[in-house]
Amino acid sequence: MGGPTRGVPTLACLFVYYFSTTLGEELTGVIEVAVSRDIWKSPVTGRALVYFAKNVDQGDPISQCGDDQTTSQVFGKDAHGLQKDQNLLVTGDTLGYPIEALPDIPHGTYYVQAQILEYTSYKRSVDTQPVLLRKSCVNPGGSDGSYGAPVGTLYSKVQKIQWTGIETVHIEITEEEMPTPSPGCVGDGRENSDFIKTVRYTSPSLSAFWGQDITLEACVLLPWGWGEHPDAKYPTIVAHGHYSAQWWTGGYFSETPPAANITGYDRIQAEAAYELYKSWVDPNGVFKDARTLVVQINHANPFFDDSYAVDSENLGPYGDAITYEFLPYIEKMYRGISQGWARGLFGGSTGGWESIGVQVLYPDDYNGCHAACPDPITFSSYTTIDLYKDTNAYFYDAPFKRTERPGQRDHYSGQTIGFGHPYGQTTATVREMNLHELVLGNRSRSCGQWDIWEAVFGPRGADGYPERIYDKRTGSINATTAQFWKENFDLKYILQRDSLKLMPKLQGKIHIYVGGSDTFFLTNAVMDMEDYLSGEGSGYNATVCIVHGTEYIIIPKIRSKVQQYLSNALYRGDTFLVPWTAVEDMFTAAKHPHSRLKTPIAFLIAYMNHLCCCNKSVQKHNLRLMHPVGFDWNTRRKRLRALLQWLRRNTRCLRVMLRSSCGRTPLKNI
Secondary structure: OHHHHHHHHHHHHHHHHHHHHHHHHHOOOEEEEEEOOOOOOOOEEEEEEEEEEOOOOOOOHHHHOOOOOOOOEEEEEEEEEEOOOOOEEEOOOOOEEOOOOHHHOOOEEEEEEEEEEEEEEEOOOOOOOOEEEEOOOOOOOOEOOEOOOOOOOEEEOOEEEEEOOOOEEEEEEEEEOOOOOOOOOOOOOOOOOOOEEEEEEEOHHHHHHHOOOOEEEEEEEOOOOOOOOOOOOEOEEEEEOOOEOOOOOOOOOOOOOOOOOOOHHHHHHHHHHHHHHHHHHOOOOOOOOOOOEEEEEEOOEOOEOOOOOOEEOOOEEHHHHHHHHHHHHHHHHOOEOOOHHHEEEEEEOHHHHHHHHHHHHOOOOOOOEEEEOOOOOOHHHEOOEOOOOOOEOOEOOOOOOOOEOEEEEOOOOOOOOOOOOOOOOEEEEHHHHHHHHHHHOOOOOOOOHHHHHHHHHOOEOOOOOEOOOEOOOOOEEOHHHHHHHHHHHOHHHHHHHOHHHHHHHHOOOEEEEEEOOOOOOOHHHHHHHHHHHOOOOHHHOOEEEEEOOOOOOOOOOOHHHHHHHHHHOEEEOOEEEEEHHHHHHHHHHHOOOOOOOHHHHHHHHHHHHHHHHHOOOOOOEEEEEEOOOOOOOHHHHHHHHHHHHHHHHHOOOEEEEEEEOOOOOOOOOO
């Protein structure tokens, strides 16, 4: 009798448990995403993303998504052949960033938005089966890594919801990203002017690799007097960097002065562009002995806005296509000398890596590179990770602690004027930045920075997609893949391994500059490179300038202005001739009381140190300020004192006495 009686509560508990579990599943919140009949054209395949934001004061939820503390929330999953009226479901097991699971989103009021980044099928020459990749990573109206969504991107309008974690939210995608008018290489909608030309070239080698036509594009700045000297031939300077529809090499080029209604940084940039034009065409100006073609190349691809200008297993022969196909085509069209001794390279960040990488991998085809804050040039310092010794990319190796590696710090880097002090605070970890990319696109398809490094530096995996250097979820490093990176793209290792062959070809051709506190820890790899080049590799006679106290040394928002200061800093014998107006403008351009002159002065220091390194016979240098008649030294005493302090602390071989152009020494008491 006792058995059946004891069984009743047992069955009751099971009954309650079953229904409570089922009820709990039903009450878990779900986001439904569907494409409106009005814009649905065919089954949709791509990356579907759903964004949450607390407000729309700083833009819609899509535009707020980033690596800093103000980021919106995003969830992502693949859409496979989505039909019209078919719902794609974002549920509790859909991966998100920075909060990883939908049930963990706090209850409250949110603005939500959905987006689908479409994939297209590619059958590369190396593929046994097609791969699905982004149609594009750029919008033709963008520049320098800042773009709107690619043309054809599907998205919804913003809607306001009250989230309690149990409701079903339906989002209908009703909008499609239309083509954005391109500024053209000239910048005002034109592709060509007297000085700037647009060149497009369909590469045979890249087209064969990708199984479809691949077109490279370049914006070419012609030297002053090019049209008047039809028999003259010119050197070529390649300005590497992110995709830009307009000629942009750290600054623009404009034949017209800025409009009166332009203010703020836009005015600074416009003034710099016009000043560059005036200097470029001045027969007695700073470029009078530097008549050259300046070529900015666009090579966006399905993985990123840029190919890194080298051959790779996943992207194909971009290095050979640019060096052996495209550049000779441009030089033939515009009378370039088209020989290695008459080509130079420069760039910053991505363009910095490209400048060094192309010089090292094509040593006979270029005659020097100047690289600022390059992406990791050795993987013993892959930002904050040693890919050869560490076991985990996200956490420091330790027996008991689990400390995350920093990935980004005080990231102002010239994004605004008036940003104040950089304190070196961590704004994102390596794990967070990679989680962000993984949500935006798996299989290295986010069009993000870490993913393109995998695509360029790494081998092709068995599934046709880039082989991971580390597990994107856990951070566990793949030692075999790391060895592939080392043998093929670790520039310090290659210089060391192949020194007998490369050293005679690259003597005096490598020049590297970086801030001592780079936003993305790019300083670390440069320090490793400096250790080698100042010791065992000293025969390369390379220049490495690390300017301590500065961040991302090529500051996007004011670098075009500062580049002109360097152009105006003439060098004669052992003396720098610097117009006082350049020094004055350094302070004016900073526009913020707490900068302590870090950004503009860093460029002057780097330039001086470069000349010091390249003129070893000169032990000391003077700085001679050229000033107008009636110049008032007293009112500028404070600025001169600050300048002098910076130069004393940071230049290697600059004489501390500043002298005026007429030989007086009125600064002796400063």
